[in-house]
Amino acid sequence: MLTLRVDADTVSRTRLSPSPASESMAWLRLAAASGRHPVFGDPGPLARASLAHPDVALLADLLPRNGDTYTPDLLTPQPGTNAQRGDLLDEQIAQIESAAQDDLETQVFTYTRTHWSRPLRATTRRVAESGRMQRRLANGLARFWRDTLSDGWPALSSIIDQDIAHRATTMATHGVGRTLEALHPDIEWAGDAVTLTRSWDGEIDVTGRDLVLAPGVLSRSDVVIQVDVPGQFVLYYPAQRIGAGQDRGSGAIVPVVGNARAVLLADLGTARSTAELAARTGYAAATVSYHLGALHRARLVTKSRDGRFVLYRRTAQATRLLEDAR
Incomplete structure (x- = not known):
């Protein structure tokens, strides 16, 4: 069991938001692995053609494969509070570009070595050490989004918006605790902590952080937490009705x-x-x-x-x- 210790500040700042960067990483991971989404199918030739761009390829090289699960949190920054939904991706791209070098090296060098079954490629390591990785990753995300998801985003966003509206109603009616427990069977609310069913035990102090609940459409069907970036706490969960009623x-x-x-x-x-x-x-x-x-x-x-x-x-x-x- 993984315990995420929260406080009143975290509860009071809990919000729901799409994460275009997270959806992009999920689609890119499928494209790089020649995988298929259970509803949307093959990422398609445009996604694969985009991988030929060196910055998109660099981005893909930092995604897990062969059963690994860890994705550097800097690739999917916590969605901001900008009122204009159309600006969410731009904010996330800007966060990637401005990521601190120390944080980048910790995630790219230390955490991938701990969580991946494969070593980091030497060329990727050199880019990270050069200080140019942040700009190239930001450009890679912008490029992949433009090539593959920008036109289709309204359709995906409508699914996310429906889920957010449903969760917001639950939150207004029953409170944050009930909302959290309804996100996924692996999530429980303990009053001062969010607990996740895991094969290992641990506790993480996330007091004082905003909690962003981000429904996923293209991402995996399980629950993913993001706490490695200082001050950020994102909980990704599968949006409701993915595939239900979909042609x-x-x-x-x-x-x-x-x-x-x-x-x-x-x-x-x-x-x-x-x-x-x-x-x-x-x-x-x-x-x-x-x-x-x-x-x-x-x-x-x-x-x-x-x-x-x-x-x-x-x-x-x-x-x-x-x-x-x-």
């Missing part, structure tokens, strides 16, 4: 390509130029160009030159992806 076909394409890219692919049965696609879809030409670049890197579209124009057309793989999503 696995139509839902699968959103995290894989996103809404804008799905629209473009649907219109690329015929070869078209960037300008033509912009006129037909209503997106700005720069937006179309950006998405076409991502789709081309993922080998979902081909491009050929016709005089002054570059024409794009979806590949057979993209056609199958669209058909599977119907």
Whole structure:
């Protein structure tokens, strides 16, 4: 049994929040391991193509594999209190970039050595020692998010928001203790502590810290705690109704390509130029160009030159992806 000792300050500052960084790490981990989500399926070619970027690859190298569970907490900073939900990821990226070097080295060197069955790669160690890792990790998260999840986030966020609304109602009606116990069978409330069912015993003092309850959609189905960053205490739990009522076909394409890219692919049965696609879809030409670049890197579209124009057309793989999503 793991005991997390809290006080009145912790209870009074308990809040619920999405964690875009945590969802990104879960999707990246699946992509790097060629895994599948039980509801959303294969992370898809865009996610795998994004791994070719060196900063995304660096980020992936700090994720657990082969049965290990520890993820450095600095990769999933505690969500802030900014009232604008759209700013949550930007705040988390900024926290990664500003992480203290001592904290980074403790997590990347000491904790991975303790919790991983594999050694840290020498190249990753050198980046960490150079002091450049924070900026590269922040850039890797921003890149992976833009390439894979930004367009599909509204669909995922709606599941998280429904869970938060449900938990908020429980908190308002029955209090923090009942809310905590309802998150997961492994969680119990002891009045002055949160206890988690674990195969080992321990106690951690988290008094005086905010407690952020973060529902997960793409992350694992168990409970994860985050206490390694000074002053932070995040408890991740599976959001309710993941998979209930979900259309696995139509839902699968959103995290894989996103809404804008799905629209473009649907219109690329015929070869078209960037300008033509912009006129037909209503997106700005720069937006179309950006998405076409991502789709081309993922080998979902081909491009050929016709005089002054570059024409794009979806590949057979993209056609199958669209058909599977119907």
